[in-house]
Amino acid sequence: MACDDLAVMRDRGGQLRVTANGCARARSLFALPALPAHCFIRGRAVPLDAALDAAAALLRNAASPAVGGLAADTDGISAALALAERLGAVVDHAASDSLFHGLRALQVTGAMTATFGELRNRADLFVLFGSEFDRHAPRLFDRIVRPPTALFREPGAARGFLIGPDDGATSDGFERLTADLVHAPVIAAALSQLVAGERPRGDRVGGIVMEDLARVATALREARFGVVGWIAATLDPAAGDVAVESFNRLVVTTNASTRCAGLALGGKGNALGANYVCAWQYGVPLRSRLGAGPPEHDPLRYRLKSLLAGGEVDALVWLSALNGAEVPDTRTPMIVLARPGQPLPRDPEVLIPVAVPGLDHSGSIHRGDGVAALPLRRLRPAAMLPPAAAVLNGLCDRLPAAPPPVLIRETAHV
Amino acid sequence: MSDTYTLLRGGRVCDPIGAADGGDLRDLYLKDGRIAATPPEGVRIGEVVDLDGRIVMAGAIDIHSHIGGGKVNLARLLLPEEHREHGSGPDGLRRSGSGLFTPSSFVTGYRYAEMGYTAAFEPAMLPSNARHTHLELSDVPIIDKGCYAVLGNDDFLLERLAAGATQSEVNDYVAWILHATQAVGVKVVNPGGISAFKFNQRRLDLDEAHPHYGITPRRILTMLATALSDLRVPHPLHIHCNNLGIPGNEAVTRDTIAALDGLPAHLTHLQFHSYGTEGDRRFSSxxxxIAEAVNRSPNISVDVGQIIFGQTITASADIMSQFRNSGLASPRKWVCADIECDGGCGLVPFRYRDKAFVNALQWAIGLELFLLIEDPWRVYLTTDHPNGGPFTSYPHLIRLLMDRSFRNEQLARINPDVAAHSRLGSIGREYTLEEIAVMTRAGPARVLGLRDRGHLRPGAVADVVVYDDLPDREAMFAAPAWVFKNGRLVARNGELAATGWGDTIVVRPEFDIAIERRLKPWFEDHQTVRLGNFRIADGEILDRDHGGLSIVPTLTASDSCF
Known part of the structure; x- marks a missing residue:
């Protein structure tokens, strides 16, 4: 979610600790040690300049490079995209599968949503698809579903339904409807029909009995402001976009008579921010090839995980300054820019440690609902490592400048 | 600082503020990024550009153009097809980018500069989205930019108004928002209506009570307009009236002008608010x-929001209107979002068709407004980019205004019912070059309080555009011969020549910081961002090294505002 209400203390040893309002993810990030760290070329410690020279040599000869990970602040992402533009590289985020469930649905049908702040004050019904809410959206319930105060509803009285596999977790006022999330699209479609006053055929949909679904539909119709939410990472990996389209249709149908909004949950490593920066700078989302002519976006062809699995990348730059971007286990020659302590499945060709945004330097990231960008501040005075943006700019400077001019395509609007 | 001058020799300077009407040949000196007085004999002239009698104007200023921020970026994501069709690779000078009506940030700056525009104002920055908006705009090269913070549907203000807040408390809050969000003005969008939609109300008239707060749009409007006037902020309240796009909304527009009762205000994209209900289709011009109401009200300035036929996307904070219009989406996909107890966002792609009665009438209404509003100092050239069409269609629009025979040729092509009944064909007015210079430069600069932009007197920022005086005004304004930004050549014959960064323009009226005592608990109890993180520090803009901050002075007692 990218919460901005953490209380962070520094202990006598200079170590930062989250003392209030954090989740496990935040606690582990803030507890990272501020270590001096070396650069490495195939496991051998070298100075930064030598590492950059080696990285540039590797990239100069690449025919199909890629820039991935992208778990960084706005400036780190910008520098990574500029490097990709210089290289003609494909760009993608480590956690983009979840992101693209929503994005592909957006590209096809649009969306009707609300932000955290709106929902915390207003939402009186939550229909949530997913499982392991504690793991994927650790502070959903304490910040949004049951906040300490709310402007337009009883803050403690929110009720709702959890639709998904039974993981044992429950919450007051919430009823579980057990189903395999592969069936989420048909369940949501049936709910749309019920909300619209139609009666779907059959006694069960996706394993849920029709009477239970009818109660959900009635609740949505009777709510003043309902929410249809989902943990994107728990949807069917092959058809998450179809599920999100179906959720969106349910939201739009419900809005014919009352208010309702969609809410995508989950996301990590500033994936949303990386996608936004790419969109505003290039006009296209991630999973695009930059710099080899006009930006070329293809959500299927340029999925980095698939490209790596198919051996279609010959040089990979991986950026992991925040957590949330596990370094892929691949034999593709790789240049890794990572925060200290980042687990590495194998020694990359070049490893360059970088500072952690929000601990070692200031910057900005995007919150999970996309509207609010949050400032990051420097909390550790003695930063020993360079910010990712500085390393990436240094790398860019070592590479030949842009390819021959490509004219801006003539366009006429009238 | 350099000690050399650039001399632009022998241009026909068209500078309404500098009282030059483009008649006589004049020399213009640029030094250190500013227009300089004629230097004494014998000083070193670094570069001489012979203008050979070409037309010279100050850099153009777009007072209302949605060029960045959360909703523009969502629009880009909604329409990959637009970006697939209109893309460009890097060429050693330009960064790569794409898009026509939602161009990417770099492309936005290049295209404006190539057209002779040197400043553009993003009119709908939600305070909760301000940091994102500034991050985006800081990646728009060359041009200066500024933002209007959107107020009037934010629950803090509505609750305080319902609780009987004094004008002085509202003033302090408005000033605090201007500082905290690094804005240069305040826009109100469908006052009260966006919030009412969150309570499931689908329409709100000027004197209709808000379903929760009980206050009326009239009260929101007048309190905000008064606040900006009291604070001596140069740009008066920027108003997107209630009931956008609804036949018959001209009544609420005229009532809004009346409600302001002489307070300065700017009515934006007036075309979308000038609809009657006459005729068989209950939709008329x-x-x-409306033009008559504007002509009679010297306190009012407007921009038109002309529509241009073709594909675009409508992007607005007015989710109430956008949800109502979502069935018209073409292609059939759209976005609506309720945002942060602050505002909303609605994106509806749209294709304006010249043969469609409604679109043709909208086109004619926009042109009628331009031609029937008499004072070019109070009507500015906009398409409400991208809502009426992309800003790249401005040269076409200028030709429509300057060339009656061209206009009538276009009129003959549109829906025949509109062509037959519109008064447009009978209007003989043709804008002069000087009037174009007023409506695209001097006028917007004055209404924004930009004292050193929009004119070419000594001391002005050296944003200078040189045009070939072509009979085809569209060709003339599409590709100026030279464009200088801060004294540097940035475009030649409509092609980018150099790039760089412009300023972010802000205003900082004085206020009582005690308002934070009320705001801090509001943020902690009801928002999801703390006050300290909401506020944008100067360093967040300056440290990216993408241009500086330029502070517009507040008005003093001796300034006339209209």
């Missing part, structure tokens, strides 16, 4: 009535 009320341009004459």
């Amino acid at each position: 009320a341009a004459a009535e």
Whole structure:
């Protein structure tokens, strides 16, 4: 979610600790040690300049490079995209599968949503698809579903339904409807029909009995402001976009008579921010090839995980300054820019440690609902490592400048 | 600082503020990024550009153009097809980018500069989205930019108004928002209506009570307009009226002008608010009535929001209107979002078709407004980019205004019912070059309080555009011969020549910081961002090294505002 209400203390040893309002993810990030760290070329410690020279040599000869990970602040992402533009590289985020469930649905049908702040004050019904809410959206319930105060509803009285596999977790006022999330699209479609006053055929949909679904539909119709939410990472990996389209249709149908909004949950490593920066700078989302002519976006062809699995990348730059971007286990020659302590499945060709945004330097990231960008501040005075943006700019400077001019395509609007 | 001058020799300077009407040949000196007085004999002239009698104007200023921020970026994501069709690779000078009506940030700056525009104002920055908006705009090269913070549907203000807040408390809050969000003005969008939609109300008239707070749009409007006037902020309240796009909305537009009762205000994209209900289709032009109301009200300035036929996307904070119009989406996909107890966002792609009665009438209404509003100092050239069409269609629009025979040729092509009944064909007015210079430079600069932009007197920022005086005004304004930004050549014959970064323009009226005592608990109890993180520090803009901050002075007692 990218919460901005953490209380962070520094202990006598200079170590930062989250003392209030954090989740496990935040606690582990803030507890990272501020270590001096070396650069490495195939496991051998070298100075930064030598590492950059080696990285540039590797990239100069690449025919199909890629820039991935992208778990960084706005400036780190910008520098990574500029490097990709210089290289003609494909760009993608480590956690983009979840992101693209929503994005592909957006590209096809649009969306009707609300932000955290709106929902915390207003939402009186939550229909949530997913499982392991504690793991994927650790502070959903304490910040949004049951906040300490709310402007337009009883803050403690929110009720709702959890639709998904039974993981044992429950919450007051919430009823579980057990189903395999592969069936989420048909369940949501049936709910749309019920909300619209139609009666779907059959006694069960996706394993849920029709009477239970009818109660959900009635609740949505009777709510003043309902929410249809989902943990994107728990949807069917092959058809998450179809599920999100179906959720969106349910939201739009419900809005014919009352208010309702969609809410995508989950996301990590500033994936949303990386996608936004790419969109505003290039006009296209991630999973695009930059710099080899006009930006070329293809959500299927340029999925980095698939490209790596198919051996279609010959040089990979991986950026992991925040957590949330596990370094892929691949034999593709790789240049890794990572925060200290980042687990590495194998020694990359070049490893360059970088500072952690929000601990070692200031910057900005995007919150999970996309509207609010949050400032990051420097909390550790003695930063020993360079910010990712500085390393990436240094790398860019070592590479030949842009390819021959490509004219801006003539366009006429009238 | 350099000690050399650039001399632009022998241009026909068209500078309404500098009282030059483009008649006589004049020399213009640029030094250190500013227009300089004629230097004494014998000083070193670094570069001489012979203008050979070409037309010279100050850099153009777009007072209302949605060029960045959360909703523009969502629009880009909604329409990959637009970006697939209109893309460009890097060429050693330009960064790569894409898009036509939602161009990417770099492309936005290049295209404006190539057209002779040197400043553009993003009119709908939600305070909760301000940091994102500034991050985006800091990646728009060359041009100066500024933002209007959107107020009037934010629950803090509505609750305080319902609780009987004094004008002085509202003033302090407005000033605090201007500082905290690094804005240069305040826009109100469908006052009260966006919030009412969150309570499931689908329409709100000027004197209709808000379903929760009980206050009326009239009260929100007048309190905000008064606040900006009291604070001596140069740009008066920027108003997107209630009931956008609804036939018959001309009444609420005229009532809004009346409600302001002489307070300065800017009514934006007036075309979308000038609809009557006459005729078989209950949809007619009320341009004459609205133009007359504007002509009679010297406190009011407007921009038109002309529509241009073709594909675009409508992007607005007015989710109430956008949800109502979502069935018209073409292609059939759209976005609506309720945002942060602050505002909303609605994106509806749209294709304006010249043969469609409604679109043709909208086109005619926009042109009628331009031509029937008499004072070019109070009507500015906009398409409400991208809502009426992309800003790249401005040269076409200028030709429509300057060339009656061209206009009538276009009129003959549109829906025949509109062509037959519109008064447009009978309007003989043709804008002069000087009037174009007023409506695209001097006028917007004055209404924004930009004292050193929009004119070419000594001391002005050296944003200078040189045009070939072509009979085809569209060709003339599409590709100026030279464009200088801060004294540097940035475009030649409509092609980018150099790039760089412009300023972010802000205003900082004085206020009582005690308002934070009320705001801090509001943020902690009801928002999801703390006050300290909401506020944008100067360093967040300056440290990216993408241009500086330029502070517009507040008005003093001796300034006339209209």
